[in-house]
Amino acid sequence: MLSTLRFRLLLAMAAIITLALIANAAVSYFTIQRHNDQQVARNLTAEAQGNGLAIGEWVGARAMMLEALAPAAHSDDPMTALQQLEASGGFIATYMAYPQDGSAVFSDGWTPPSDYDPRQRTWYQQAVEAESTVVTEPYADADTGGLVVTIAAPFYRNDRLVAVAGGDIGIEAIVDIAGSIAPTPESFAFLVTADGTLVAHPDPEMTLEPASRLTADFDAGYFSAPIGVGEPERLALGGRDKWLRSVPISGTDWQLVVALDEREATAGLRAVLGSSALTLVLVVLGAVLVLGALLTLMFRRLQVVRDAMIDIASGDGDLTLRLPEVGRDEVAQIASAFNRFVSRIESVLITIREASESVTVAAGEIATGGQDLSRRTENAASSLQQSSASIEEITSTVEHTADSARHASELSQSASEVATRGGEVVGQVVSTMEEITASSERIGNIVKVMDGIAFQTNLLALNASVEAARAGEQGRGFAVVAGEVRQLATRSAEASREIRGLIDASGQKVASGTELVRRAGATMEELVAGVNRVAKVLGEISVAAGEQSDGIGQVNVAVAELDRMTQQNAALVEESTVAAEQLKEQADRLAEAVGGFKLGERAVVPA
Structure with missing residues (x-):
């Protein structure tokens, strides 16, 4: 409910009326x-002054x-005057005291005791000190128990004190006057002396008690x-707030204090405040009802516009609907402006729909072409990568071949050198073999000598055996030795024959x-010549392989650069896709968003 403009306007107007009435009530209340307050202060002052004047x-x-006892003070017999004063003034007793001898005359005939001296009495001393009529503090009468004061007046002749007259009088009348003062039921008055002693109070028990018992x-x-002269003084007495005003009692040091109950004094204000509050509530309620009815009538056409706009907003986005433009007020202006706005929006959305359809077709064609181009680019990149790998393998093979050629050239050069050295060694071997042949011939000669020595040794051993046989027993040991020598000679001869056979065979083999x-030396010379020619050819092959390797390396670099560019192109094509x-x-989403509105064929924007 708080969200409706009608309720907020009603609430605002009710608040304005309420504030206005509250302000008016506040001004009236304070006035x-x-x-x-002024009237109460005047009434309180008048009450206090009137009763104070009476007292x-x-x-x-x-x-x-x-x-009026002045003539009697100068006479020798004041009794008659004292008795007349007692009777006319309502005194309990009147008396005349003389300062010369301290004697006193009493109207009731009371004879004071011998030690009685009026000059020591309070009333006498106060009158002499004040040199005028005084009223003493109230006190309780010994006989009646009533509240009594003494009025005393000094009399002078030629500025010399001749007598002091006094009279005791009950102040019940004053107490009655003070007790009768009650401006309101909870208000009261009391009579108090300058030192704070209560002379009269509605509560008899408070008589002659200190005023501090009422409040600290x-x-x-x-x-x-005097208190409350300019403005009544506010104090709490008896648990209730009071307005205090006092007036002094002439001829005494007393004050009549009137305590007006503040709640009762402001009862009229509270009544005015209550009636103002009731009036405020009734006026606000009436204003709310009247304003509610008026706002309902005023907002009826606005509610119609609102309902139409809700129908447009809550339907299927039907932008062909228009609000009724009846009248020339603000509602009609809002409807006209809304219709122009909807027409413009419809025109924009139709343009967006047509553009989104074109964008959708173009985007589809771009996406299809991009996908085809991406596939062809990926295939080209794949073929290029395979070519690059093949070239890298050829480069590796060529480099390996070049290395092998260089290595073969180096090996051929080493083989040529080895063959050369082998030829030299073969020559040395031939020389050595010839030397071995000569040595074999000399060994053969030595073996022949050894063979002759063995034959001769065998003959000697045979002769020795014959001689030992001839010698018999004496030659037996020599025969044994001779036998051993013959065996040794036989073995030497056999060894000599074997050595000769070996030497002959060795000579034949050495010759072979x-x-x-x-022949090996001749072959080695031919091999050295061939190896030199192979080394020369391998060197040429190595140079050619190095040149091929450099060329293939440049091709590989170019292919790698082409592969990188192809990869970049493929990435760009992928991003484009x-x-x-x-x-x-986005075009589909735009078309879907625009499709959520119901549009005409082509909207015409009104001027």
């Missing part, structure tokens, strides 16, 4: 309060009666001067080896 007149009248604010000096070594797909998706 009435000020006048009420003062009562006291003044008795004081004047007492002062009533200290000893509180009643030294020498021939073979000569993705962008085209996204563009197509």
Whole structure:
């Protein structure tokens, strides 16, 4: 409910009316309060002054009666005057005291005791000190128990004190006057002396009690001067707030204090405030009802516009609907502006729909072409990568061949050198073999000598055996030795024959080896020449392979650069394809968003 403009306007107007009424009531209340306070202060002052004047007149009248005893003070027999004063003034007793001898005459014939001296009495001393009529503090009468004061007046002749007259009088009348003062039921008055002693109070038990029993604010000096003269003083007495106003009683140091109950004094204000509050509530309720009805009538056409706009907003986006433009008020202007706005939006959305359809077709074609181009680029990149790998393998093979050629050239050069050295060694072998042949011939000669020595040794051993046989027993040991020598000679001869056979065979083999070594030397010379020619050819092959390797390396670099560029192109094509797909998706979303509105064929925007 708070969201409706009608309710907020109603609430705002009710708040304005309420604030206005509250302000008016507040101004009225404070104005009435000020006048009420002034009136209460005047009434309180009048009440206090009127009753204070009555009490003062009562006291003044008795004081004047007492002062009328002046002729009797100068006579020798004041009794008659004292008795007349007692009877006319309502005194309990009147008396005349003389300062010369301290004697006193009493109207009731009372004879004081011998130790009685009126000059020591309070009333006498106060009158002499004040040199005028005084009223003493109240006290309780010993006989009646009533509240009594003494009025005393000094009399002079030629500025010399001749007598002091006094009269005891009950102040029940004053107490009655103070007790009768009650401006409101909870208000009261009391009579108090300058030192704070209560002379009269509605509660008899408070008589002659200190005023501080009423409240702690009533200290000893509180009643030294009148209170509440300019504005009533506010104090709490008896648990209720009071307005205090006092007036001094002439001829005494007393004050009549009137305590007006504040709640009762402001009862009219509270009544005004209550009636103002009730009026405020009734007026606000009436205003709310009247304004509610008026706003309902005023907002009826606006609600129609709102319902139509809700139908447009909550339906299927039907932008062909228009609001009724009836009248010339703000509602009609809102409807007209809304219709123009919807027409413009419809025109824009139709343009967007047509553009989105074109964008969708173009995006689809771009995406399809991008996909085809991406596949062809990927195939080209794959073929290029395979070519690059093949070239890298050819490069590796050529480099390996070049290395092998260089290695073969180096090996051929080493083989040539080895063959050369082998030829030299073969020559040395031939020389050595010839030397071995010569040595074999010399060994053969030595073996022949050894063979002759063995034959001769065998003959000697045979002769020795014959001689030992001839010698018999003496030659037996020599025969044994001779036998051993013959065996040794036989073995030497056999060994010599074997050595000769070996030497002959070795000589034949040495001769064959020498021939073979000569042939090997010739072959080695031919091999050295062939190896040199192979080394030359391999060197040329190595140079050509190095040149091929450099050329293939440059081709490999070019292919690698081409492969990198192809990969970049493939990446760009992929990004283009993705962008085209996204563009197509956005176009689809745009078409879907626009498709959520119901549009005409072509909207015409009104001027």
